[in-house]
Amino acid sequence: MKMETKKFPIVVNSYHYDLLQKDDQPSQDVQVAMRAVQPSDDRLKGTEKDGTYFEIMVPFDVTVANKGFKISGSISRVVQVLKYFGEASDLPPEELEKLSRPLVEYIETLTYQVTSVALNEGVSLNFQASGEPGDSADDDQ
Incomplete structure (x- = not known):
């Protein structure tokens, strides 16, 4: 079953770029959370009967390996x-992945654009969705 959605603009709440030492340890912490919300725009009042509103x-918080920078934000x-x-x-x-993927791609695009200016070389990030919580290689110990 394909879910139909009405999407509103992506909002960059914060985006922070820091130049670091090249030997800083790489890390990748990209979370996705989703919660039900009520529309705040008066023009949307009463449209809740058409379906639930969610904020994604x-x-x-990512330190990029061998590139010497860190990005963080929301x-x-x-x-x-x-x-x-x-x-x-x-x-x-799979629906959550479909709904959240454009936001993750926005982070990738912003980072490419910022590093094009800051480092004179655009750095492409490619975040992939991980499996279920607990599905990591460390669980085999």
Whole structure:
């Protein structure tokens, strides 16, 4: 079943770039959270009957290996999932991935643009969705 959504603009709540020492340890912390919200725009009042509104938030804190910089911040977007009245946690994982992917791509694009200016060389990031929580190589110990 394909879920229909109404998407609102992506908002960059914060984006921070720091130049670091080249030998700093790489790290990647990109989270995706989703919560039900009420529309704050008066023009949208009453449209909750068409489906639930959610805010998708993507906080990030990434130190890029061998490039000498760190980025951090938060990006969000409101979406309305039409004809859906359940909880965010009940959405299929592939739907959450589909809804959050444009925000992650926004981080990748912003980083490329900032590093093009700051380092005279655009750095391409390619974040991939990880599996279920706990699905990491460290769990085999």
